[in-house]
Amino acid sequence: MTEPTTPPSRIVIATRESRLALWQAEHVKARLEALYPDCAVELLGMTTRGDQILDRPLAKVGGKGLFVKELETALLDRRADIAVHSMKDVPMQLAAEFALVCVSEREVPLDAFVSNRYESLDEMPPGAVVGTSSLRREAQLHAQYPMLAVTSLRGNLDTRLRKLDEGQYDAIILAAAGLKRLGLGDRIRSELPSEVSLPAAGQGALGIEALSDRPEVAAWMAPLNDPLTAACVTAERAVSRALAGSCEVPLGAFAVPRDGGLWLRGFVALPDGTRFARSERSGLPEEAERLGLALAEDLRAQGAEAILAELG
Numbered sequence: 001m002t003e004p005t006t007p008p009s010r011i012v013i014a015t016r017e018s019r020l021a022l023w024q025a026e027h028v029k030a031r032l033e034a035l036y037p038d039c040a041v042e043l044l045g046m047t048t049r050g051d052q053i054l055d056r057p058l059a060k061v062g063g064k065g066l067f068v069k070e071l072e073t074a075l076l077d078r079r080a081d082i083a084v085h086s087m088k089d090v091p092m093q094l095a096a097e098f099a100l101v102c103v104s105e106r107e108v109p110l111d112a113f114v115s116n117r118y119e120s121l122d123e124m125p126p127g128a129v130v131g132t133s134s135l136r137r138e139a140q141l142h143a144q145y146p147m148l149a150v151t152s153l154r155g156n157l158d159t160r161l162r163k164l165d166e167g168q169y170d171a172i173i174l175a176a177a178g179l180k181r182l183g184l185g186d187r188i189r190s191e192l193p194s195e196v197s198l199p200a201a202g203q204g205a206l207g208i209e210a211l212s213d214r215p216e217v218a219a220w221m222a223p224l225n226d227p228l229t230a231a232c233v234t235a236e237r238a239v240s241r242a243l244a245g246s247c248e249v250p251l252g253a254f255a256v257p258r259d260g261g262l263w264l265r266g267f268v269a270l271p272d273g274t275r276f277a278r279s280e281r282s283g284l285p286e287e288a289e290r291l292g293l294a295l296a297e298d299l300r301a302q303g304a305e306a307i308l309a310e311l312g
Contacts, residue, residue: 101208101209121192126147157182177204231255235289238292239296270307275307
């Protein structure tokens, strides 16, 4: 991508208004102001449907796309130039009008165990209640800790922590990245190894979305892109797109750099953890998309289609 010939004079960032989303937008704003000192960078705060519907599991009300639709409308209306997202919240299929123009360096991508009573999942007694918003986490918890009671947990980060502190849950599982970004790392009792809880596609990475017909915006964002993180996230999202499309299913996909290439692992499961399809592959960063599609085929060979059919 070529350097922009004309630096931006004004950039408007569309963002959700949760504390974490605002942190992410402010983080990008600061980086853009450092890159373009003469540019006025502004935030356009918005409340999305995903923020409003808190009484039902996300999978039952339309999935993570509920967190981006209003932001995309602001892009289409030219009220904003870019939208900042947690990559794990970005739908796997973007409409043709939109493009991911940047994926920035990743924070810790692992899940975090948060509890006021226990140090780890292994310490929890039978029947103890674990809250999570994720079918992916739910399936892995059921498979490895069948004696625990896994229940739905919705709301933004502060709401989830409040519900834990009120005693509604014995522990909750959250993305470690969000806690660390908000200075709440001390709430983490332990980070769950990827062997225990394989992360979601894109977890821990921030993405910048813009209109696909605005190449100048893509050029402005290019310095914020981290090529290795982008390759990992591309491979992960290819797995999810090939198998699940825009559906909410228990699926994990996680790539890490290894020996000059990428090591990609993935799974599809039933929410109750009774059936899993798992596989792994290695490949070159520049072949990230192909690597993800190959892993998706491996998972099909391991029975992923039958699992997905059962999910209905």
